[in-house]
Amino acid sequence: GQQVMQIPQYQHVQEGEDFTTYCNSSTTLSNIQWYKQRPGGHPVFLIQLVKSGEVKKQKRLTFQFGEAKKNSSLHITATQTTDVGTYFCAGEDSGGSNYKLTFGKGTLLTVNP
């Protein structure tokens, strides 16, 4: 079945440093979604990428979708303490059931003020 790998598992940064998490799927995706889960909270949708090579920005967050639609990345510029949480990528398989998402293991980001 489809597998979605995500690295790193943990990342600790000083406030103001940049952060990047990478996601790689074993199969071609129809789209990839990113979610953020604060400690003790539930996953919250951030963004969806659909097109090959797509790049989207949300303030300090930059999301990329690979040309082959099998990998993606999330980059945060100048982290803040409010960025703390676990970031999950979730892929929707292009050959699979509609709307079913396979989640990566997530990257836990901690920020030292």
Added chain:
Amino acid sequence: SAVISQKPSRDICQRGTSLTIQCQVDSQVTMMFWYRQQPGQSLTLIATANQGSEATYESGFVIDKFPISRPNLTFSTLTVSNMSPEDSSIYLCSVDAGEFGEQYFGPGTRLTVT
């Protein structure tokens, strides 16, 4: 978007018993999903529940252990049957209610089995 509530928010149960988790959505949705998340771990899809049809279970999950009901377009229940300590986890329901097919999650039910 959608607002989702879950009951109970947490429970401590004895092994061998069953717990039913309720998920209520503030709007009508076609698909509802049930996930399990071990603390500090990723989300694992248990099953997809469509109104008016049998739930579709993922590999490793069976109806006898996790029966699901979907009586209407705003409500679903997941039962964790004959519980063992290995069932201790957070159970989340979600709905596919976004413009882009994104999922909205409930706050989760933290289950501890002793």
